[in-house]
Amino acid sequence: MEEVQHYIEKNKERFLDELLDLLKIPSISADSKYKGDVAKTAEAVKEHLLNAGAKTAKIFSTKGHPIVYGERIVGEKLPTVLVYGHYDVQPPDPLELWESPPFEPVIKKTKTHPDGAIFARGSCDDKGQLFMHIKALESMDRTGEIPCNLKFIFEGEEEVGSNNLEAFCEEHKDLLSCDVVLISDTSIISNETPSITTGLRGLSYVEVEVTGPSKDLHSGVYGGAVANPINVLTSMIAALHDENKRITIPGFYDDVIELSEKEREAMNQAPYSEEAYKADLKVDDLMGEKGYTTIERTSIRPTLDVNGIWGGYIGEGAKTVLPAKAFAKISMRLVPNQDPEKITRLFTGHFKQMAPASVKVKVTPHHGGKPAVTPTDSPEYQAAAEAMEETFGKKPIPARGGGSIPIVSLFEDILGVKTVLMGFGLDSDDIHSPNEHYGVFNFFQGIRTIPYFYENYARIKKQ
Ligand code: BES
Ligand code: MN
Numbered sequence: 001m002e003e004v005q006h007y008i009e010k011n012k013e014r015f016l017d018e019l020l021d022l023l024k025i026p027s028i029s030a031d032s033k034y035k036g037d038v039a040k041t042a043e044a045v046k047e048h049l050l051n052a053g054a055k056t057a058k059i060f061s062t063k064g065h066p067i068v069y070g071e072r073i074v075g076e077k078l079p080t081v082l083v084y085g086h087y088d089v090q091p092p093d094p095l096e097l098w099e100s101p102p103f104e105p106v107i108k109k110t111k112t113h114p115d116g117a118i119f120a121r122g123s124c125d126d127k128g129q130l131f132m133h134i135k136a137l138e139s140m141d142r143t144g145e146i147p148c149n150l151k152f153i154f155e156g157e158e159e160v161g162s163n164n165l166e167a168f169c170e171e172h173k174d175l176l177s178c179d180v181v182l183i184s185d186t187s188i189i190s191n192e193t194p195s196i197t198t199g200l201r202g203l204s205y206v207e208v209e210v211t212g213p214s215k216d217l218h219s220g221v222y223g224g225a226v227a228n229p230i231n232v233l234t235s236m237i238a239a240l241h242d243e244n245k246r247i248t249i250p251g252f253y254d255d256v257i258e259l260s261e262k263e264r265e266a267m268n269q270a271p272y273s274e275e276a277y278k279a280d281l282k283v284d285d286l287m288g289e290k291g292y293t294t295i296e297r298t299s300i301r302p303t304l305d306v307n308g309i310w311g312g313y314i315g316e317g318a319k320t321v322l323p324a325k326a327f328a329k330i331s332m333r334l335v336p337n338q339d340p341e342k343i344t345r346l347f348t349g350h351f352k353q354m355a356p357a358s359v360k361v362k363v364t365p366h367h368g369g370k371p372a373v374t375p376t377d378s379p380e381y382q383a384a385a386e387a388m389e390e391t392f393g394k395k396p397i398p399a400r401g402g403g404s405i406p407i408v409s410l411f412e413d414i415l416g417v418k419t420v421l422m423g424f425g426l427d428s429d430d431i432h433s434p435n436e437h438y439g440v441f442n443f444f445q446g447i448r449t450i451p452y453f454y455e456n457y458a459r460i461k462k463q
């Protein structure tokens, strides 16, 4: 292991340069204009895998963006780890809010990243974290220390719902067979407080359309007598929460597992400063479900948020118009035991039923995903915890994450294996936002920690 760590130390500069090159390709999965760039990124990832010591690496095309698969099998009797990551990124808009162009990576020092952070779309989510795994493989390969079998699956559709991954897993169960899945696509509490993500929220995402009159009308001639779909939509949305900020959809909370007082107390031990949180977001106050802390509201409680809303006249100046239609995109984050399909059904029924007869309502479901919980008493958790303790000098804290990675539950259902979520980003790294960045320290810390994970995992599984 000393040699592995020494190799990493010696090759840091090149590792970073190679990541910067990867970040220059705009692998935006949501926008078909970038299909070629997504494919080019898949090709680059495949080449990196081969150069790093994978014995085979292949690109599988799908109905959408390609899946990259590679492996390094070292011994029939050794355990097998399947590493998952995604090389696609979110669209960078709004572009004008970026301090440097999203696909021209630069390294800048920040308060939270005094050693510098890489500013680029995908630096943290997830190209930077995926690349740590490739460089960890290279470091183990060159020093002849690979303690278990390694398989890699990197997809290009995570940010648009992993639509083709389920079928791929079903079709390639043997190829993907493994003892555990390892994912670096989550965050730690801070660089001083390492943590391991022990659960993720699920997601139900819908688009709603409210239609009033058959055409846009003069708001003076008709206003006051005809339902305005924007007025109606906004009051319907407002009614989806009560005065305690609980969601009012009947049955919404039925399947939610309430945590015990002891569990809640434990999770609230994690370091958190409300003042710092508010200052970082430049808000004077927070808002959320009554009776729960910020840590709880962003992890163990379900939510409903409007992600976008539009309709009517939004051009320059004033146009007096009573619009025919109004639209909104609404996401619901779900917690363990809630089923996205059931929640989508409950939402649809309720939303249609609450609409006045003066409008028509259409609800279109988008992608969703099941929530996930990962155990803390498993060999993989122990291996990850000891690996982080080695590199951070501190035991990591188990912490639930607020985001979603739908494939975690798919891997469990299809391959019958659990996942360990050993990510190295920070919640403040602005993923999905303008000026996304990833700490240079975090990048190298990931590369240093991953080999320890494999070593520990092989040792624990042998016992
Ligand atoms: N890596 C994130 C999820 C994440 C981020 C989990 C931070 C925990 C902490 C992932 O790429 C993501 O953005 N997922 C989407 C869901 C998907 C279905 C589009 C999300 O959470 O919105
Ligand atoms: Mn991600």
Ligand code: MN
Residues within 6 Å of the ligand: 090, 125, 159, 431, 432
């Ligand atoms: Mn993401």
